[in-house]
Amino acid sequence: MLCVFCLRVFNQPANHLPNGKWSAQVDWTISLFAVRLYDDCVSCQAIVRGLRGVDLPLGDDTTVAVRAIFFSPRTHGGCIESMPYATFTVSDAATKRRLCGTQILLEQVDEKGDAVLLRKVHGTTTGSPEALSFIKTNLQTCLGSHEACRAASAQTTWYPTRLIRVDGSHAQLVITAETPPDGPYASLSHRWGGADIIKCTQKTLPELKKGIPSSSLPATFRDALSATRFLGIGYIWIDSLCIVQDSASDWAAESKTMLGVYRHSVVNLAATCSRDSHSGLFSTRAPRGLHSGPFAASNGAVSGSFVAVEAALDADSWTAAVENAPLNARAWVLQERLLSPRVAHFAREQVLWDCPGLAAAETLPSGARAMPHLFRRGVGRKRGSNLLHVPAEPDRALGQWAAIVDAYSRCGLTFASDKVVAISGVVDHLRARSADRRFSCGLWRPRMEMQLCWLAAGPGAAERYGWLPSWSWMSVNGAVDAPRPDAFEGYVVTLFAEVRGVVEADGGGRLRLRCVTRPVGIETRPSLRLVGAGMDEFRSLALDVASPPELKGRLFFVPVFGVQEPAAVSTGRAFECRGLLLEQVDKSEGLYERRGHVFILAKSDSVSGTSQEITIA
Structure with a gap:
């Protein structure tokens, strides 16, 4: 749903411009306590997510100034290229300092209340069958039809020295030279975070080859194995289990293979919002704050029943969910992101898919169809990125x-x-x-x-x-x-x-x-x-x-x-x-x-x- 403040944005009379475009602006001040209280308002919750990355003490009594502008769809050559959208800019009411921004997308629904491009999520965790099916569908589409991804992926079969074989409820460490794998493997990006976790050592190596009890694994590893099974992938590479941690020679040898490890993995599962290996790959969420449900909007330019979601692929939202997430504060992870052909970011509220052919979110599964104009900040998304290309200039x-x-x-x-x-x-x-x-x-x-x-x-x-x-x-x-x-x-x-x-x-x-x-x-x-x-x-x-x-x-x-x-x-x-x-x-x-x-x-x-x-x- 939308709160009374945000609903007003989409019913404010529009200011029509000579070129046919229009906009409507609404300003208000509100305490952060009230913003956080609207836990089922799509735009208020998007603001709350954006404020997580602000390096300032912001208490419930902090008053913020919100400026919301509702814009007409973007056009090019007389053709509509996007849906109507609204930008929300949040500043400290006292200092006028900009704190964060977010963008909300609107789509008109049919008489049944259904939308084409914006999707409502129902699962209460990012490990739900719904969320994992989102990854599986995108992985299958990517492997089958993304020309850009085929060009960016490794063209030869190669395996790391060791992999975790995932077979039903059983998992074990395999030496690939001794037991050649018979299919693709996934990789896991995670933060150790100082957590005391199971590791491959010279002492534990023989036991890990016999089998890895699920009870011995931290939550992030258990979740990663569960996701790997759901995706139908038979193997996964996890650094702490696939490199002998107390062998300087093995670490030196394996650290030189990181290009191959991530480049040849079929997908990278990123524990984006987890601070350590016990925090889990999956997180609980409140679906009601991710999708507005149908609401009436009428401002003299548009009229009808609409649904709204956060523009999760926009620079501000992507930065809050991915770039500023705990995982991506770890230096090793930068090359894991860059080198992996595909990344499934398990963010706090939803899963984000990232490959050269598609950037998408559970609420925005169509990606560029809903957001054809995406600005980049930081490492950003793979789609349109040239960071790993070597231009002639x-x-x-x-x-x-x-x-x-x-x-x-x-x-x-x-x-x-x-x-x-x-x-x-x-x-x-x-x-x-x-x-x-x-x-x-x-x-x-x-x-x-x-x-x-x-x-x-x-x-x-x-x-x-x-x-x-x-x-x-x-x-x-x-x-x-x-x-x-x-x-x-x-x-x-x-x-x-x-x-x-x-x-x-x-x-x-x-x-x-x-x-x-x-x-x-x-x-x-x-x-x-x-x-x-x-x-x-x-x-x-x-x-x-x-x-x-x-x-x-x-x-x-x-x-x-x-x-x-x-x-x-x-x-x-x-x-x-x-x-x-x-x-x-x-x-x-x-x-x-x-x-x-x-x-x-x-x-x-x-x-x-x-x-x-x-x-x-």
Whole structure:
């Protein structure tokens, strides 16, 4: 159903525009207690879900301002491309800060109250036969008719070293070289979450091969086996059961096969909303808050009986349900999502299907038919994604890699030593499709210069990993923003530095850079800034580490690249310049370490000078 506030949105007289489109706007303020109280209102519950990702203390007494706008269907070439929809934007009434947004889709129903594109769900858990049938139907359709999915899937048969065989109520670990599988396998993405769970060890391996009692498995594993059986899949790969956890050699060998493990799985079951292995793959839900049921709407532009659901595939809703979910805060999971040909996200309220041919939800099973225009945020959906493609244009390829870097750096790792290996499957995939490119600790060659100008997001990372080179974004344990060369299309980009090579070593190695080094100093008051020749138009300094150790060596600004509009090239006007703050750690060897990212407005004399070749560790 809809509450009295939200129902008013769809009965507010429409404002008609000359082009034939229309809209109607309604604003109101309401306490969060009241919003949460309307637990059977589709739009109020969509707002509640959106607020889960807000990093602010929001109590029941918080007053929010809601702006709802009901829009006419989108059209293209005179043809209607979508159904009517409403956007709900929620802000803190006191501070005016935007908190979240959501979109609601409407479809007119027939005299029986039935809709074509929007579906009502009945199951009270995401593990109901209804929810699992949604996955099974999409899997069968994908395997049978999705050209985009066939092109993206592995074309050869390959199996991991070990799999869990699912046979009726029985499960056992099999060594695939000894007992060759006779069908496809699924994979499970989950959070260990510090939970004490059953693992494959050198001691337990023989017992697991005999059989795995259901009672010994945590809820997430039991649910995953149940889903696998329902889908008619005979095997599943689960990391903690298929890698010998107390064998360094087995872990090292198996971690190198992650590309194959996920690429060849027929579907990935993602425990998206679960915080640990005991939370379960399935979750309980209240179906009444996912579908409005028929209601009357009349605003001078539309009139009749309609049903409404949340636009679960829209950027705001997808971000709340998937991108900001507990599972996707885990760094290892990023490559599991990217490499798997199909993912079934077990979100909190419903299952979401994601493959290159279709993004769909239980309430939106038709996907693009209901929502032909989908905006992307973060990793996003597979449909229309090009993150694992290697375009011919190098700048576009680096822009796609930057999106992966941004997402990966915002995820957490239990063991810092996994920073490189937890993304290695994606690297292996991209490297196999671009033989002319070389990978060095998070950066690609050639065209490595602009990639050096990553910057720490926010106040900087908590610490630097000393075993990784300072020039790599992998050396810090926090979020970074990677430069996107494709964003400068149409501008004149000038390089002031040249990468001459990387001396490979464990962890990445030392970088040889031919560049201009300009001595600078740091002032901390009234704000953090650089001083020195050419720093008159200083704009910002982003230190790599929020609280760096005392800088004992000499500091230098190294300009790396500049960007300006074509018309400004001959005018001598200042241009945007990005570069590095380096500390000299060994003068005799010409050895430096990176300390931060610098942005200035520069003129030619600010970046000119005698180039020299230096080494950055």
